[in-house]
Amino acid sequence: MHICIRNGRLIDPDSGMDRIGDLYLAEGRIVSIDSRPEHFHDDRKIDASGLVVCPGLVDLSARLREPGLEYMATLESELEAAVAGGVTSLACPPDTDPPLDEPGLVEMLKHRARNLDRARVYPVGALTQGLKGERLTEMVELHDAGCVAFSQADAPIANLHVLMRAMQYAATFGFKVWLRPQDMYLANHGVAHDGEVATRLGLPAIPVCAETIALTDILSLMKETGASAHLCRISSAEGVALVRTAKQQGLPLTCDVSIHHVHLVDMDIGFFDANCHLMPPLRGLADRDALRAGLMDGAIDAICSDHAPVDDDAKLLPFAQAETGATGLELLLPLTLKWAMENRLSLPEALARITSYPARILGIDAGQLVAGAPADLCIFDPDAYWVVSNAELKSQGKNTPFLGMELCGRTRFTLIGGHVVYGW
Secondary structure: OOEEEEEEEEEEOOOOEEEEEEEEEEOOEEEEEOOOOOOOOOOEEEEOOOOEEEEOEEEOOEOOOOOOOOOOOOHHHHHHHHHHOOEEEEEEOOOOOOOOOOHHHHHHHHHHHHHHOOOEEEEEEEOEHHHOOOOEOOHHHHHHHOOOEEEOOOOOOOOHHHHHHHHHHHHHHOOEEEEOOOOHHHHOOOOEEOOHHHHHHOOOEEOOHHHHHHHHHHHHHHHHHOOEEEEOOOOOHHHHHHHHHHHHOOOOEEEEEEHHHHHOOHHHHOOOOHHHOOOOOOOOHHHHHHHHHHHHHOOOOEEEOOEOOOOHHHHOOOHHHOOOOEOOOOOHHHHHHHHHHHOOOOHHHHHHOOOHHHHHHHOOOOOOOOOOOEOOEEEEEEEEEEEOOOOOOOOOOOOOOOOOOEEEEEEEEEEEOOEEEEEO
16 A cells, blocks of 8 residues: 555654654555655555654564463454554564474464464564473574574573573574573562562562572673573663673673563552562562663663463462463553653653664564655554553453553554554
């Protein structure tokens, strides 16, 4: 289709462009900005007056629950939630059932996602077979099948020798390893931050050193193996400080933070709110402030939704027994806008954390609003207020700490490959 988007506030976070203008799309790509191409005939016009037109959001962690966990969510429901939230590209962690440790599983997932014609899905392959932390997967075969990186998701590797061999393998072929730093023995089945709230509620705690010790091990192995690493969902002030120092030393390191940890702290657990049972756990106020500072100075590269839909029954259990995770695909944009407003950050700078920066981490052609770029776009109303409710969320999982909260910023249209896949 040939589409003309008129009078929108065009924002390209990569270049800093921020102006009112027109956008022309054809053959699945942006063909021109402002000036109408010769012989261009509109199949459709979109009036974007008062709306922001930016690259589609890129999410570094969205659990789609397929294959194997369809009772929590389906590929259809979660990709519908993605485009409703303006997300056009997303990385899928390997902790499905079975895990993404075989090329056939990866190819099946990509094929299913393509047929649904919604958000682009980029699988992250399992680092070890069955995510058991013992035998390495055939990373080259998984990469050829479509994996963009390799991870253990939340499953630990207790044996550092196995992790070192995995990083050596990855470094040999230039693959990036995605790791969430948490020592399994120090975490020891904890469910909350080791602080006053966990003590008051009598919850098993996870100390900050569980993150920092694991992080120190990862950084040491990076130096030993020459591997590139991406740190998933950093959660503590001490962790941010270690990442900042490592980057200053020149280590090939990137890092993300969950949008939940940008806003919430352990006190938000209140009286055992299972929607706040997240992994890593919500930490203290000083940690949250350090995460925000890390986003501002570049120690943390990107924000992810850490989308993890869970069925209602799993969240109705007592806090310590409830399933971890929160839905987030549809909240990534408004919560990022809320963070930007609270920190007086410009819109292009804020959007970079959920568009161009994560696209760079994934190594995909996305996150830019320039001629020749794919026409994967998010058009949203920055002034539209809405209340988070079960009825409003497209995701099959309604588990979020933000239920009942009024947020500002609503996706009006989502385009992928020059086609409108969501609009109202």
